[in-house]
Amino acid sequence: MTATSIPPAAPEAPAATRKNRSSGAQRRAVAIFIAPFAVLFLAFYAVPIVFAVVQSLLTVEREGTFGPPRQVFGGLTQYEQVFANTEFWQSVGRVLVFGAVQVPIMLGLALLFALLLDSPLLKGKKFFRLAFFAPYAVPGVIAAIMWGFLYSPSLSPFEAVTSNIDFLSAELVLWAIANIVTWVYVGYNMLIIYSSLLAIPTEIYEAARLDGASNIQIAWRIKIPLVIPAIILTAVFSIIGTLQLLAEPQTLRSFSSAISSSFTPNLAVYTTASVPNYNLAAAFSVVLALATFALSFVFLKSTQRKVTQ
Amino acid sequence: MTAASATAPQQPQDADTGRANGPRSRGPRQSMLSRSAAMLIMGVFTLYFLTPIWWLLVSSTKTGGEITGSAPLWFTAESLTTFFGNLGNLFTYGDGLFGRWLVNSAIYAGLGALAGTVIAAMCGYALAKYEFRGREAIFNVVLSGVLVPATALALPLFLIFSEVNLTNTLWAVFLPSLVSPFGVYLARIYAAASVPGELLEAARLDGSGEVRTFFTVSTRLMAPALVTIFLFQFVAIWNNFFLPLIMLRDQALFPVTLGLYAWNSQISQIPELRPLVIVGALVSILPLIIAFLGLQRFWSSGLGAGGVK
Structure with missing residues (x-):
C-alpha cells in the first residue's frame, strides 16, 4: 500500500514544503482517529485478559476454617x-x-x-x-x-x-x-x-x-x-x-x-x-x-x- | 454488486444472463435434469430453513393449550384475536418487563453498534490511509483481537467490572460491546480500496482538515462497509449471551434474549409463560430481519469486501 502522506504524483518542491507543514496536522489526525478505539481496546480487551491471567495465578486462603478469606499468590495451583x-x-x-x-x-x-x-x-x-x-x-x-x-x-x-x-x-x-x-x-x-x-x-x-x-x-x-x-x-x-x-x-x-x-x-x-x-x-x-x-x-x-x- | 465490479471490471452485460447462455453443446434434457435437481435441493432446504420460523409465527397465534392441541403448522379460527391477546399479555406481564428488555436491547445493540462503527471506522481508516510509526503493530494487535471471541472475554470482563463494583449495571454490558476489532479490519480493507489518496490530497489543497475530510468525504465512500460493520456488530451484541448472563442480576437491565432465556427456564414452574416466550421470540427476531432486509443492498456488497481478502 502506498502511503498517502507522500503524494504520489507531486514531486515538485511546493508539495514537499506542504507535506512538512501538514505532517503535524496529519499526526494529530491519526491520534484523534485511533485514540477512541485504542482506549476501549485496552480497557475492555487487553486489561481484562491480563487481569484474568493474574487472577488465575492467585488462590484463596483462609486462616483456620472460619477465618476471613484472602487471595495469595498460588503459582500454577489453579492450572494443576x-x-x-x-x-x-x-x-x-x-x-x-x-x-x-x-x-x-x-x-x-x-x-x-x-x-x-x-x-x-x-x-x-x-x-x-x-x-x-x-x-x-x-x-x-x-x-x-x-x-x-x-x-x-x-x-x-x-x-x-x-x-x-x-x-x-x-x-x-x-x-x-x-x-x-x-x-x-x-x-x-x-x-x-x-x-x-x-x-x-x-x-x-x-x-x-x-x-x-x-x-x-x-x-x-x-x-x-x-x-x-x-x-x-x-x-x-x-x-x-x-x-x-x-x-x-x-x-x-x-x-x-x-x-x-x-x-x-x-x-x-x-x-x-x-x-x-x-x-x-x-x-x-x-x-x-x-x-x-x-x-x-x-x-x-x-x-x-x-x-x- | 459493487464489490465484484470494484475488484474485477466485468463486461457491461449482466453476469447472470451472460452465464445462462453458456453450454449449448449439451442436450436440453440433461440441462433440464440438472435444473430440476438444483431446484429440488434448494426447495428442500428452503423448507428446512423456513419451517421453524413459520412454526414460531403460527404458534404465536395460539393459546398455551392450542400449541399442542391444534394443527401445529396452521392457524386456528381465532388466530388473529389470540395473537393480539398474546401480544397484550407479553407487554403487560410483570409490569411491562418485556418492553423494557426491548428498550435495553435497542440501547446495547443499536447505540452500541452505532458508536462502535464510528470508532472502528476511524481507526481502520487511519490504519489504511496514513503512514505512521507502529501502524503495522497496531494492525497486528487488532487482528489478534479478531481471533478472541466475545464469549472468551465475558469472564475477564466480569472480574474487572466487579473490581470497580460496576457489575449489574447498564455500562457493564454497553461499554465492552463498543469494541469491534473485526470492524476495524473491515474498515481498513474497505478504506484502502475505496478512498483514493488523490482525493485526500485534493481535500488538503482545499484546506479541509483531516478529521473533517473523514466525516464529510471518506465516510460517504465507505458507506457500504460502514453499514456492514454496523449490522454485524449489531448482531454480535444482540446475540452476545454470556456477557449479560454473567454481568446482570437485575431483570430490569436484561436484554431481550436474556429475558426470554430467563422466562423459558421458568416454564416448568409457570406454564402460562410458554405462549409469552413464543410470541416474545417472534417479536425479538423481527427487528433483525427488518434491518437485514432493509439494508440488504449495502451489506451484500460490503460482505464481499471482507470475503475476498
Missing part, C-alpha cells in the same frame, strides 16, 4: 486443578468432536448452495438467498428455544418423528445442538462464499466453456480453488465459535436433562464462576482462550501453506 479436572477436558473433547463433524457439514452445505446460486441452473435466486440467510437473524438463545420446542416429544409439530427419536437424549443432544448451529449459520457462510464467487471475472468461465468444460468441471476445477480463501475465513470463525459454545446448550438445559453444567468449556467456566470460584474460572478461561487461539492459528498457517503450494 484445570488439568486434573476430567469434566473440563471431557467438555473440550465434546466440542472438538462437535466441530470436526458440524463445521465440515455446515461449510460443505454453504459451498454447495453458493455454487448453485452462482450457477445458471436456478430461478428465484434472490428468494433462496434471503430464505437461507434468514435464520442468521435469529439469536442463538431464540434458535435454541424454537428448536427446543420442535424437539420436545410433547410439544413438537413433528410428533411422528420425535416420539420415535429422542433428540434431547444423552446420545443425541450434542447433534441436536449441531443442527441448531448449522441452521443458524449455513446461510451466513453461504453468503460469504457467494460474494467471493461473484468477484471472479466471468471471462475465466467463458474460456473454460470454449474448451468444453461442463458446469461441474468449472465448479470443481475453477470456482472452488478460487474461493478457498473465503472458505478458510469461514472455517476459522466456525472453529472459534464451536469452542465457545454456550447459548444453545445453556438454553436447551430447560428442555433436556442430558446437558450437564459442564457440557461445554464455557458452561464449565460459567458454573465455576457462579460457585463462586473466580480463580479457577479464570484459569479455565485462560486455557480455553489459548486453545482457541492456537487452534485457529495452526489452522490458518497450515491452510496458507497448502494454498501457496
Whole structure:
C-alpha cells in the first residue's frame, strides 16, 4: 500500500514544503482517529485478559476454617486443578468432536448452495438467498428455544418423528445442538462464499466453456480453488465459535436433562464462576482462550501453506 | 454488486444472463435434469430453513393449550384475536418487563453498534490511509483481537467490572460491546480500496482538515462497509449471551434474549409463560430481519469486501 502522506504524483518542491507543514496536522489526525478505539481496546480487551491471567495465578486462603478469606499468590495451583479436572477436558473433547463433524457439514452445505446460486441452473435466486440467510437473524438463545420446542416429544409439530427419536437424549443432544448451529449459520457462510464467487471475472468461465468444460468441471476445477480463501475465513470463525459454545446448550438445559453444567468449556467456566470460584474460572478461561487461539492459528498457517503450494 | 465490479471490471452485460447462455453443446434434457435437481435441493432446504420460523409465527397465534392441541403448522379460527391477546399479555406481564428488555436491547445493540462503527471506522481508516510509526503493530494487535471471541472475554470482563463494583449495571454490558476489532479490519480493507489518496490530497489543497475530510468525504465512500460493520456488530451484541448472563442480576437491565432465556427456564414452574416466550421470540427476531432486509443492498456488497481478502 502506498502511503498517502507522500503524494504520489507531486514531486515538485511546493508539495514537499506542504507535506512538512501538514505532517503535524496529519499526526494529530491519526491520534484523534485511533485514540477512541485504542482506549476501549485496552480497557475492555487487553486489561481484562491480563487481569484474568493474574487472577488465575492467585488462590484463596483462609486462616483456620472460619477465618476471613484472602487471595495469595498460588503459582500454577489453579492450572494443576484445570488439568486434573476430567469434566473440563471431557467438555473440550465434546466440542472438538462437535466441530470436526458440524463445521465440515455446515461449510460443505454453504459451498454447495453458493455454487448453485452462482450457477445458471436456478430461478428465484434472490428468494433462496434471503430464505437461507434468514435464520442468521435469529439469536442463538431464540434458535435454541424454537428448536427446543420442535424437539420436545410433547410439544413438537413433528410428533411422528420425535416420539420415535429422542433428540434431547444423552446420545443425541450434542447433534441436536449441531443442527441448531448449522441452521443458524449455513446461510451466513453461504453468503460469504457467494460474494467471493461473484468477484471472479466471468471471462475465466467463458474460456473454460470454449474448451468444453461442463458446469461441474468449472465448479470443481475453477470456482472452488478460487474461493478457498473465503472458505478458510469461514472455517476459522466456525472453529472459534464451536469452542465457545454456550447459548444453545445453556438454553436447551430447560428442555433436556442430558446437558450437564459442564457440557461445554464455557458452561464449565460459567458454573465455576457462579460457585463462586473466580480463580479457577479464570484459569479455565485462560486455557480455553489459548486453545482457541492456537487452534485457529495452526489452522490458518497450515491452510496458507497448502494454498501457496 | 459493487464489490465484484470494484475488484474485477466485468463486461457491461449482466453476469447472470451472460452465464445462462453458456453450454449449448449439451442436450436440453440433461440441462433440464440438472435444473430440476438444483431446484429440488434448494426447495428442500428452503423448507428446512423456513419451517421453524413459520412454526414460531403460527404458534404465536395460539393459546398455551392450542400449541399442542391444534394443527401445529396452521392457524386456528381465532388466530388473529389470540395473537393480539398474546401480544397484550407479553407487554403487560410483570409490569411491562418485556418492553423494557426491548428498550435495553435497542440501547446495547443499536447505540452500541452505532458508536462502535464510528470508532472502528476511524481507526481502520487511519490504519489504511496514513503512514505512521507502529501502524503495522497496531494492525497486528487488532487482528489478534479478531481471533478472541466475545464469549472468551465475558469472564475477564466480569472480574474487572466487579473490581470497580460496576457489575449489574447498564455500562457493564454497553461499554465492552463498543469494541469491534473485526470492524476495524473491515474498515481498513474497505478504506484502502475505496478512498483514493488523490482525493485526500485534493481535500488538503482545499484546506479541509483531516478529521473533517473523514466525516464529510471518506465516510460517504465507505458507506457500504460502514453499514456492514454496523449490522454485524449489531448482531454480535444482540446475540452476545454470556456477557449479560454473567454481568446482570437485575431483570430490569436484561436484554431481550436474556429475558426470554430467563422466562423459558421458568416454564416448568409457570406454564402460562410458554405462549409469552413464543410470541416474545417472534417479536425479538423481527427487528433483525427488518434491518437485514432493509439494508440488504449495502451489506451484500460490503460482505464481499471482507470475503475476498
